[in-house]
Amino acid sequence: MNERIFKVLEFDKIIQRLNQLTASSLGEEKTRRLKPLTDLNEVEKNHLETDEAVSVLRLKGHIPLGGIVDIKPMIKRAVIGGILNANECLDVAGTIYGGRQLKLFIEQMEEPELPIIREMIDAIVTLPELERMIKNAIDDHGHVMDGASDQLRSLRSRIRSNQSRIRDRMDNITKSKSKMLSDTIVTIRNDRFVLPVKQEYRMAIGGIVHDQSASGQTLFMEPQAVVELNNELQSLRVKEKQEVEKILRDLTIAIAEQEEQLSSNVEILGSVDFIFARGKLSEQMKARKPKMNDQGIIKMMQARHPLLNEDEVVANDIELGESYTSIVITGPNTGGKTVTLKMVGLCTLMAQSGLQIPAQDGCQLSLFNEVYADIGDEQSIEQSLSTFSSHMTNIVKILKEVDEKTLVLFDELGAGTDPQEGAALAMSILDYVVDKKARVIATTHYPELKAYGYNRENVVNASVEFDIQTLKPTYRLLIGVPGRSNAFEISRRLGLDEAVIAQAKMQVGTDSKDVENMIASLEASRRGADNDYVEAHQILEEAEYLRNELKDQLDKLDQKKEMVLKKAEEKAEKALAKAKEEAEQIVNELKSRKEDINFKDHEWIETKKLLEESQPKLTKKTPDKAETAPTPKTKELKVGDEVKLLSLDQKATILEKTGKNEFQIQVGIMKMKAKRKDLLFLNRTQDKIEQPLTTMRGQAYHVKPELDLRGERYEDALQQLEKYIDDAILANYTTVSIIHGKGTGALRQGVKTFARKHSRINAAKDGGMNEGGSGVTVLELK
Known part of the structure; x- marks a missing residue:
């Protein structure tokens, strides 16, 4: 896309905000290179990355990216044989540590699913040995530590011992010859210990002069007694420096050996930083993931301009690309026409760059090969071009490139010239662009364009609403309704004489009056439709609520009916069993006395059969296959199960079964007994192995x-x-x-x-x- 459009639609300001949200220079570098893409698969992949980042930030609130530095120049210098200093080695270790922390953070997350980010994180190589080697040699302030090598520890021990001896000698001199000194202190010149000696006692002290004061009265002398000790100290320091260089060289070689892994880690960490910067921007804007298409369809519900404060901007719905491909917006100045124009263009650029947009869920945006815009005052004094000429120069370039994969935004089309000619030119330009099947949004003041959408296919009128009572725009976009000329109403509200207004109305042609009346009728119809929609939506919500209430009551009634039937059947079964038992006793007693009663054996059998057949058949409900699984109220409870105590509406845990339908449960720190009917099964921690829950003290x-x-x-x-x-x-x-x-x-x-x-x-x-x-x-x- 052309670079000019990024400035016109203020996409560069989005890049600046994104830059501020990165955690490292690696992320900043990728942010600066961000451009809208035109490949649908690539754009959708970028949106999935951003959405995963938003999910992590929503659950965790942060992402650990501290300590990460762009170490690519250091790796390159190490590979070609240079020696890294201590701070550079420390940056390498910090970046390894940052990658390890990030990898651990993502691996420990159980939810949500993060296929793209997890794949990236899995590719990070932690390199713990290299990190440990650097951290064991260099402290957090970039100083090579004594323990970096045995040789360095020995040298620094000897240096400290030598310095102590020198100070002892110098202290003895300052005490014995204090009158010869300007001050009784030991100082350092040229890395050697010296004393401030008065000029006249130079020969009495003896030794080497390293410096003098500005007045020349004080000489900074190294006494002869410590010259050899200072020489030895300098020799030890040279060896120390050589040993430090050797340690840094070894660390640099170790870093160079891991060039491939380190370079790969840096690239991954930069990409992750960039992805999470996009996620942070989405959180700031309260943005949502758009559904992308390549058919030129735009559908945004309650969309806001990305750079305006949420509390200061009116959200609007806008559709383009299905029923119509062009929108002509009319309305007063400062009514929000240009903001709407820029919002659509900027949201399109953001969506094609993998950024979410400030709108409701379910919004759709399309991919365009080019986005063109002619917005603002383009007057050029240097080129001696008027506003009209400058706009027309820009429009000529647009018309040469426009096609069906183009989004074109015209602000005040045809302005800056004779109104009649400007309106005719505007309609002609719109016809040309519409014929090219491009997607177009144009704003205008010309009354001739108010009826344009009614005479053209694929074109719809729109307007920004104006409140006559307050004489202020409401910034609401009305699709399908052209803007009215409110001059007469505004003049009346401001106190213009009614006779003057009546005379002005007589000057307006019949056609203009008809158009105004048609627009007024459309506005009234639109307001009525909006009110009807709100009322219908409320009725629908109430009906849905009532339906759910009735369904719940019906379910409860069915459950109650089942319980009553079950109790009745259990009671009947017990009564029948008791009656059968008593009948059996009577029959057995009669049978034992059958010699006194003239009954045949087959008569006993027939009588018993009649008794069994006289038992009524109880109608027990046979569950369907789909109903065989126990419900949360009928499921068999086990020790350790998580349940809900219905009478207190609290979660509890089963401790033990104390009776047939009675359990001991724990609610918080309180233990109590509860009936099975008062418990609702919620969760079982383990089903394979059931272990008794023992209260340990x-x-x-x-x-x-x-x-x-x-x-x-x-x-x-x-x-x-x-x-x-x-x-x-x-x-x-x-x-x-x-x-x-x-x-x-x-x-x-x-x-x-x-x-x-x-x-x-x-x-x-x-x-x-x-x-x-x-x-x-x-x-x-x-």
């Missing part, structure tokens, strides 16, 4: 005496704290330590507030000096 209970909440989000930390206190109470701890760090103090305050409200916590105090201070809160439990 005392020191055997597997809980530590401290809880580390550092790095946790506020809500997650308080949830962990609540569970931990329950476990600590079961373990009979009297005091526990909560490690929350110092930070902003929010988590520390949250822990203390929790402690004040908890009935089983007696007191909360800061840890002692050897316990972590204000970074730890010690809780005393009841």
